[in-house]
Amino acid sequence: MLLVNFTTDDHPRLGVLDRNAGIVVDLSQAAPALARDMLGFIALGDEGLTAARAALAGGAARIPLGEVRLLAPIPRPARNILCIGKNYRDHVNEVKSLPTGSGDVPAHPIVFTKAPSTVIGPGAPIPSYLDTSGTTDYEGELGVIIGLGGRGIARADAMAHVYGYTVLNDVTARGLQKRHVQWFLGKSIDGFCPMGPAILTADAVPDVRELRVQTRVNGELRQDGRVAELIFDIPTLIETLSAGITLEPGDLIATGTPAGVGAGFTPPKFLVPGDRVAVSIEPIGTLENPVG
Template sequence: MRLVTFRKPHKLGTHLGALREDGAVLDLAAVDPALAGGNMPAFIAGGAPALQHARAALARAPVAEDAVLCAPIPRPPKNIFCVGKNYHEHAKEFAGSGFDASAKEVVPEAPVVFSKPATAIIATGETIPAHLDPTGSTDYEGELAVVIGQGGRGIPAATALKHVFGYTIVNDVTARTLQHRHRQWVLGKGIDGFCPMGPAILTADAVPDPKALRVVTHVNGEKRQDAPVADLIFDIPTLIAAISAGITLEPGDVIATGTPVGVGIGFTPPQFLKAGDVVRVEVAGIGVLENPVG
């Protein structure tokens, strides 16, 4: 099941929906008042009973003809957790780009975790505001993201996937010069609108093996990234265990797992985004996250 958050034009509030294969949005709350409210983290916190309500509503839910997709989780419980240099070839690409001021080793010995503020989140179709990057070095990073279901602290890797509610797509848009200049990355990666997310959350029951998923990114129709999640240096259970070792994860928390080789700084000269470009990130089963650049 692909769950979405949507709104209706000229109306306040958001709604919980399901995304059909043909792109139509089903209004789940229209047939089940228990699904009203449109708060995805609260729905996720409802656990198995909430999912049962959603599945039961699917067959009867009407199409929301005027639905406008929001990010599936417009406001996570805390900042979006992100992981840097988590594909071998991208780690090498980044180390050789001249923009990596984070560490000397090419391949990290432990997960490189940072965060993006919730104010960076935008939906599929919304414009990436590259004009907010004063350095003109805006880059793309297509990524698979994990949505936490059952929360906890000290989650062992062996049982970590039981804490996953589902999977979505994130574009970890980055102002490379700011990332390098400030070293801690948050200023270069936390700009408003620099975290496209969506279009939906594919529930974990539909993903028996997340390593089988594949991240594919196109810029203006040109394929730039194409890699299996199996290529992660630190896999999803390891990331959940590392982050939750001292930080309590909550329902609706989002972990972006890292980007594959093929980002703009991997080219000579770098291929930064400019106004008028279109970035498309696809993960089969989840859908397509597509954003123009402005």
């Protein structure tokens, strides 16, 4: 099932997207007793999903997809987005010559965060003008959304804590990343985390390792990797993060990016105003944003 945050009149609502039928079911009408924001809805767990499935099957409150504007599924995360660096071997190789890179495959997950204010939705401009270094780069990634929270989650139990998946673009100011050594400032510029177009619930993904991450800039395929190629898989990431941090419903984990980032080219192919970046992970969909 695909869950969306959408609007037709500048008032965000939750919905279920049926791409085959080309409609969105407005949950505020079809199931008005449910939570009205995505974080509250995720906290409902199976109760919310059961009600959403019933609303989808009921045939009421249907809006043509062409009449809605999709927003970020979680427009304001409750906490920083948890991000994993250098989690594809081919990406490790392409950045080894950069000031922030090395040729060594990490022995343990590299963890950094992005501020909640980085999130923007599909179609919203990436504000590259806020990057004073002029080195704005893209990183298409699979986002994992936590459903059942907890601390000390064992690897064997980790996937039971996954609510669903979304598409993220971990936009990065490479110059700031180099200047400040740590990654937070270069990763946390306002608007530097496009998200969407939907949340695909975990029950609809038989094997997450088969999902394919592709990024195109102005139609040119730049990144193409499978989740199976992660150095540290999703259960390992959840076990590592939860060892001393209590994960909460709605927490987001950005799992890492494959090779093909702009900084990896000679000369670099950084984003400039007027570019369009599209990150696709089927069957979640395509997240497309212009560069402003």
